Amino acid sequence: MINKVDIKLGRRSYEIITGPGLLSRAGEYLNELGLGKKVLLVSNAQVYKLYGEILKNSLQNSGFTTAAAIVLDGEEYKNLWEAEKLYNAAFGAGLDRNCPVLALGGGVIGDLAGFVASTYMRGVPLVQVPTTLLAQVDSSVGGKVAVNHPRGKNIIGSFYQPGIVTADLNVLESLPERELKAGMAEVIKYGIIYDASFFAWLEENMDYLLNMDYEALAYAVEKSCRIKARVVEEDETEKGMRAILNFGHTVGHALEALTEYKTYRHGEAVAIGMTAAARLAENMNFLSSSDRERIIELLLKAKLPVEIPTGLNREQLINCFYQDKKSASGKLTFVLPVKIGQVEIVKDIKEENLLFNQVSAHNEV
Numbered sequence: 001m002i003n004k005v006d007i008k009l010g011r012r013s014y015e016i017i018t019g020p021g022l023l024s025r026a027g028e029y030l031n032e033l034g035l036g037k038k039v040l041l042v043s044n045a046q047v048y049k050l051y052g053e054i055l056k057n058s059l060q061n062s063g064f065t066t067a068a069a070i071v072l073d074g075e076e077y078k079n080l081w082e083a084e085k086l087y088n089a090a091f092g093a094g095l096d097r098n099c100p101v102l103a104l105g106g107g108v109i110g111d112l113a114g115f116v117a118s119t120y121m122r123g124v125p126l127v128q129v130p131t132t133l134l135a136q137v138d139s140s141v142g143g144k145v146a147v148n149h150p151r152g153k154n155i156i157g158s159f160y161q162p163g164i165v166t167a168d169l170n171v172l173e174s175l176p177e178r179e180l181k182a183g184m185a186e187v188i189k190y191g192i193i194y195d196a197s198f199f200a201w202l203e204e205n206m207d208y209l210l211n212m213d214y215e216a217l218a219y220a221v222e223k224s225c226r227i228k229a230r231v232v233e234e235d236e237t238e239k240g241m242r243a244i245l246n247f248g249h250t251v252g253h254a255l256e257a258l259t260e261y262k263t264y265r266h267g268e269a270v271a272i273g274m275t276a277a278a279r280l281a282e283n284m285n286f287l288s289s290s291d292r293e294r295i296i297e298l299l300l301k302a303k304l305p306v307e308i309p310t311g312l313n314r315e316q317l318i319n320c321f322y323q324d325k326k327s328a329s330g331k332l333t334f335v336l337p338v339k340i341g342q343v344e345i346v347k348d349i350k351e352e353n354l355l356f357n358q359v360s361a362h363n364e365v
């Protein structure tokens with residue numbers, strides 16, 4: 001069954017379509033948007049080999065001409081040099097201002113292609129065709145596009161909404177298990193920050209999700225997109241409440257940076273970050289210990305890591321927290337759960353409340 005989630009942002013409104021078999025319908029959807037007939041299809045070799053042909057055929061059957069631009073696979077290629085190559089590919093393909101850039105891949109491809117779409121000719125239409133769970137429930141939705149810079153991850157970017165997101169659930173079948181679990185961390189995040197009944201549903205259904213039960217996945221993806229859409233509608237450019245989507249990310253980003261993006265998948269680092277934030281919230285009497293336990297239990301059920309690894313330097317870790325975009329004016333700011341389904345943005349947290357010198361035997365990344 002095909003589900004549609006509207007994201008209402010005035011002239012930048014669009015639909016997130018989720019369901020089976022959407023790759024072969026991409027041409028139809030692009031036609032409905034009235035886009036120019038040349039498409040720059042951005043992907044990596046791994047994903048293009050699996051899904052490029054079916055997508056290309058669909059576009060060509062609907063009268064589009066396609067040019068494929070293949071980027072090397074990995075976070076390290078989400079940079080300005082690759083963007084430059086994509087601008088050249090867009091010129092080579094004759095893209096004009098009405099012609100779309102289409103991102104076929106995970107969050108790396110989506111962020112990079114989105115950045116190029118937002119800047120080529122001051123902005124051309126962007127089509128997101130996310131192929132990882134993380135990209136389907138998070139990165140393809142909401143308009144954050146960026147590349148990395150030696151001074152920081154996602155530091156060169158903008159808010160640039162796609163014209164449509166089509167998340168074909170069948171592509172998740174080829175996803176490595178580790179990527180599926182990493183995406184699950186963001187799904188769990190939505191339950192914690194916004195929807196206690198979704199969290200309870202995840203507690204009941206995590207085994208089905210990890211076993212790729214189609215109906216369970218379809219529900220989880222649609223529900224996650226619906227929650228993200230509501231948050232982005234409230235605060236598109238993160239002036240305030242959109243920051244709740246960063247729950248678990250202060251510690252998560254710090255762990256990724258201190259391990260040079262080599263140890264953790266993004267979702268794994270976020271899982272550890274959500275655990276740390278839940279413990280901090282309990283320590284500050286915001287969160288009951290039973291809710292803290294439920295959060296950690298669900299992450300463990302999703303086979304995600306929950307402990308900060310031993311051997312990290314506490315001082316470096318805390319320095320990273322101060323560099324977090326939320327921690328303006330030298331004050332530590334965290335998104336903390338106050339109960340399952342609700343978080344608060346808490347400013348001016350004292351360093352002594354952080355319990356991050358705890359370590360345990362659970363590290364299994």
Ligand code: NAD
Nearest residue numbers: 046073106107108109131132134135138139144171174175
């Ligand atoms: P990714 O894009 O690196 O994809 C993970 C791996 O899965 C890659 O090796 C990729 O080739 C492979 N892959 C993708 N789809 C596949 C499929 N269907 N079958 C088999 N293999 C497949 O990682 P990701 O977790 O999707 O995204 C992480 C990126 O997303 C980071 O750069 C992060 O900063 C960004 N991000 C952005 C936002 C946002 O709001 N824009 C939000 C969260 C994360």
Ligand code: GLY
Nearest residue numbers: 142144242245246
């Ligand atoms: N992934 C966080 C956001 O989109 O705001």
